[in-house]
Amino acid sequence: MNINKCSCKENRPPTAGRSGCGCNINAPKIPMDGFKVPAAPVSRPLGKVNxxxxxxxxxxxxxxxxxxxxxxxxxxxxxxxxxxxxxxxxxxxxxxxxxxxxxxxxxxxxxxxxxxxxxxxxxxxxxxxxxxxxxxxxxxxxxxxxxxxxxxxxxxxYAKHGSMYKLLKERERFDEKTVAIYIRDLTKALVYCHAKKVIHRDIKPENLLIGHNWELKIADFGWSVHSPSSRRMTLCGTLDYLSPEMIEGKPHNYAVDIWSLGVLCYELLVGLPPFDAKDSHQTYRKIRYVIIKYPDFISEKAKDLMGKLLVINPEQRLPLINVLQHPWITENAPEGAQPPAFNPEQK
Missing domain, CATH: 3.30.200.20 (Phosphorylase Kinase; domain 1)
Incomplete structure (x- = not known):
């Protein structure tokens, strides 16, 4: 398998301990005639607050x-x-x-x-x-x-408790109830995004923040796209989280976020992404053939959910609405269950 090296300036640098991003090969070039931003809102979004x-x-x-x-x-x-x-x-x-x-x-x-x-x-x-x-x-x-x-x-x-990636590295991994709550809430956010015709395309711990009550917040929409047609060709995101269709250069749609949800679930439970390898070629191979090894401490129901999310054929991945109905979610993260408040002095 030939893997072209990224020559794109847009490519983000790799995070410590994580592979770098795919490159946005098909992105249009913008004329360098001065930076333009969208028009300012008509009224100020912040008002008087006690x-x-x-x-x-x-x-x-x-x-x-x-x-x-x-x-x-x-x-x-x-x-x-x-x-x-x-x-x-x-x-x-x-x-x-x-x-x-x-x-x-x-x-x-x-x-x-x-x-x-x-x-x-x-x-x-x-x-x-x-x-x-x-x-x-x-x-x-x-x-x-x-x-x-x-x-x-x-x-x-302002997300008071900072990056989920930092919290994960401090804790090494999370228990299944905590992960189920995070996955439940992230799934709800993705259902909302997809209803708005938005594909996130870069779900990972670095792009998730922890709010005032330890709730999950999707924070970075730099790779997101508004895609009414739902079919995209651009290779983007972080290598560990790329879906099989993206690494093979095939058109992709909302199902890439479902794949990333499965990768995130594994990383939060284990402490490492499922396709982690010594080099990018091995990671590509593991993703392409969905080669996953589950540690013994992962429950069968958690494995079942991840197995239904990490499917090669994007059309066969478990729909997000069904993720919320999966037994692992309903048993570990019933409606109303809140994420725990972590004591930084205890792991």
Whole structure:
């Protein structure tokens, strides 16, 4: 099997301990005549919020209530900046507080020059356009955005407990009840996305955050696409999570998210992705033929669910609505069950 090396500047760097991304080979080139962002919202998404309601709103996954403020656009002067929350290839994320409402948010700052140099303007535009329109308790809210001469600022919901990837590395792996709750909530979010004609295409622990009440939040829509036709050709995402049809260059649809759901379930239960290997060629082979080894501590019902998600033929993968009805989910994550609050001093 011949595997072409990625020469695309859009390709994301590999995360520590994880293979890099597939490249967006068929993405259109954007003319380098200045960075353009989508039109600003008509009204400001943040309004007047009482201080004592701030954490209540955050815990409910809701944005702050709209007030009487009639300013039409945002600027950096509207925020008090706090500590850095994370660093990325194209910018940083900071804790911030909107001065008028005192509402706490995460402010993602992207540098236009780096985005243009890497030729990913269309990807950033797509991320903003998609995420601003999504409203679900398990999807990180994007309240708004603005830009100046050098930077783009994304106003995001603040997820208090950070990255699921970091939490997984601290815990090494999660128990089955915890994973079932995460998979249940992620499945609901994906059902919502697919109903909105959005394919995420990059589900993995690094792109999931943990909110105020330890709830899961899908956070990164950089590889997402609004796809009414549901058939796509672009190779994208992280190698460990690529579906068989993607690595073989075949058209793909919403079923790639179902595959990723199975990969994530395995990684959260075991601590490593199911197709982990010494090099990318071995990983490709394991994915192509669905070569999986389950540790002895994995229950039969968990194996059954993953086996129905990690299927070569995308049309035969278990539909998301049936995932919610699977015995492993209903027994370990009944409706109303909440994810545990983790003590960082105990594993």
């Amino acid at each position: 201080d004592n309601k701030e954490h209540q709103l955050a815990s409910q996954g809701a944005g702050p209530a709209k007030g009487d403020d009639k300013k039409k656009s945002w600027s950096l002067s509207d925020f008090d900046l706090g500590r850095p929350l994370g660093k990325g290839k194209f910018g940083n994320v900071y804790l911030a507080r909107e001065k008028e409402s005192h509402y706490v948010v995460a402010l993602k700052v992207l540098f236009k020059s780096q985005i243009l140099d890497s030729e990913i303007e269309h990807q950033v535009r797509r991320e903003v356009e998609i995420q601003c329109r999504l409203r679900h308790p398990n999807i990180l809210r994007m309240y708004g955005y603005f830009h100046d001469e050098k930077r783009i600022y994304l106003i995001l919901e």
